[in-house]
Amino acid sequence: MNTSDTLKPWLKIASISFLLLAPVTGHAQQNTSKPNIIYIYADDLGYGDVSAYGAGKLQTPNLDRLAASGIRFTNAHTTSATCTPSRYGLMTGIYPWRQQGTGVLPGDAKLIIPTDRISLPKVFKQAGYHTAVVGKWHLGLGTQVKKDWNKDVKPGPNEVGFDYSFIFPATADRVPTVFMENHRVLGLEEGDPIEVDYQHIVGNDPTGKEHPELLKMQSSPEHGHNQTIVNGIGRIGYMSGGYRTRWVDEEVSTTFLSVAQDYIKKNKENPFFLYFALTEPHVPRMPATIFKGKSGLGYRGDAILQLDWTVGQIIDQVEALGLADNTIIIFSSDNGPVLDDGYQDGAVTQRNGHMPAGSLRGGKYSIFEGGTRVPFIVSGAGVAKGTTSDALICQIDLLASISNMLGQPIPKGEAFDSQALWGTFLGKDKQGRSHLIEHAGSLGVIKGNWKYIEPSNGRAYAKLTDTELGNAPNPQLYDLSKDIGEKNNVAAKHPEVVKELAAVLADERSK
Incomplete structure (x- = not known):
């Protein structure tokens, strides 16, 4: 049976309910020179994890639907084989290996995106767009490592060009496990302050190292995911307090989706840029209950089904709001795949012949193609439909490409690694980059x-x-x-x- 078949009854009900909540309006945006851009960024999704890219053991019907209505790139890359540097390149248009301190960041790191230089969201803002980031950030916050999480934490996404941000600070396997809206942690209580430390234990919360019997998902040996336990899962780093602020893993993805949908609905009358940074299938993989066990490939496969469903919900909303004729959806991943990245969640033992990197060698952390060659799909207004391109492109090129499309000049000496390839992204030009530097x-x-x-x-x-x-x-x-x-x-x-x-x-x- 197709792995998506068991979900169809529930997905149909969810889709009908959503359509009832998001009525079609007759006020679709008409300014086609300023299309809405929704950039959906998966986390650790491999080239072989999408059925449109050849996955046979796992079906991703909504991503396939996106590819069928747009252009599927087969030679698209991140700058790097890990998440923080890839996101740095996307935001700045600069190869991350040029800048010290752009490696994978701890959860208490300071902001590494310059606030006084051009960035991807600033390009949109200068052109009159409203901008938002929803989801994983992992580019640091504040001006120093030691920070007070109980007050405004800045600079952050708002200072680098986002009008609105709803994020978690780093990634799901690192503390603090909290949501932040703009500069504030949500749910703070005066008598229950948060403290975070990556060097020393703080507070009295049990750790995975000392109390493995409390874990609902066992940590893999020597990965470091055995410090403060939150929601029965050992994390990297130590955290105390903020008990009302801590999110539940099974609800993270749907919370981000709800916020993203609300943002799209509120901004449907004016051009917007939404950077929707998903957390799947990054560890710890703890999908919503409805997806657990549905893929037959362990929680990693289940998380990919949840990711695919989430993308489908965004597509449905864009269509329901009458925005499809003036919206471009771009989907990609921040680096290649990894199976065991700190937790024993069935990704290895239930692999069932699935090849996350497809025919590529290596994966996350690797300089081989499996590390940086990723799914990249563009669909929507003005995009060639149902086509495939083997043009060499990189996510770092979005900044210059969007700048060129919107007529926004890039200051001299900034974003100089980004190349203007908007015609290539739309499928109108078969020429991509002459060369690309890969980093791992x-x-x-x-x-x-x-x-x-x-x-x-x-x-x-x-x-x-x-x-x-x-x-x-x-x-x-x-x-x-x-x-x-x-x-x-x-x-x-x-x-x-x-x-x-x-x-x-x-x-x-x-x-």
Whole structure:
């Protein structure tokens, strides 16, 4: 039976209920020069996790629906193989490896996005859009690590260009496990202050290390997810207080969806940019009860079904509000997939032959293609329908592309790694980037059919996550037109190509 079949009765009821709550209006936006943009960002979703990209063990009908109505890119990339740097590149138009401090951040990190430079949301604001971020942030908050979570926490999303923000500060496996609306933690009580520390235990909450018997999902050994227990799940970092503020894992996704839907409804009369940063299928995977056990692939597969349903709800709302003719939905992921990333949730033991990276090698944390080549779908106003593109593109290019589309100049010296490729994103132009620098500790270069990986003394394999990292002491060269799985290193056969691409990398480093 198709894995989505068991959900159909419930999904049908949910869809009918939603349509009743979101009546169609006859006031669709008419200014086609300023289309609404909804950017939906999955978290750790792999190239092979979407049925439109070849997944056979898992069906994603709503993402398939989005691809069928738009353009599916097969050579689209994040800048990096982990989440914080990918998000930094998306927001700033700058390769994250150029900037210190853009690695995966703890939950108490300070803001790493400059407030005095151009950013993706600022481009929209300058063009008269209302802007919002809903979901995972993980780009730091405030001006220092030590901060008072019981007062306004800033600078943050609002200071880098978002008119409205509803986020959790970092990611779901890190404290503080709270929602924040603009600068404030929701649900704060004066007599129950929050304290967060990543170096020392605070308060008296039990930890996963000392009390594993209290966990409803066991942490994997040596991953670090064994500190303060929240909702029966061990987290990274220590937290005390704020008991009314702590979210319930099964409700996080639907809470973000509800807020995103409310934002779209309130702003339907004027152009808006919504950055909807989902938490699935990042750990800890604890989907809503209705999705548990539905995929047959453990909680990771269930979380992907929930993600797909969420995307479907956004598509339905856009159509119901009469916004489809003036809205573009972009869907992608922040990096490649990982199975065991800190919790024993069935992702490994119930894999059932599913290949999260498809035919690609590596995954999250890897310089191989599985680390940065991700699903990327664009659908909506002015977009080619039902097409596939193999143009080389990167999420970092959205800033320059949107700037060009809206006629908003980029200040000199800013966002200089972003390229204006709006015609490519719409499917009107088959030309993409001439080359792209990939980042996962070491660096790689894609140019044409060639992929070069620089020599590195880093680990070749990460045992904790069972990931081939792609590091090697000698140069690596792959012909992706013949060897998408990067199995055959042909550097010795093509020294001239190695020299050319090494020079490209050296030139980029010198900028």
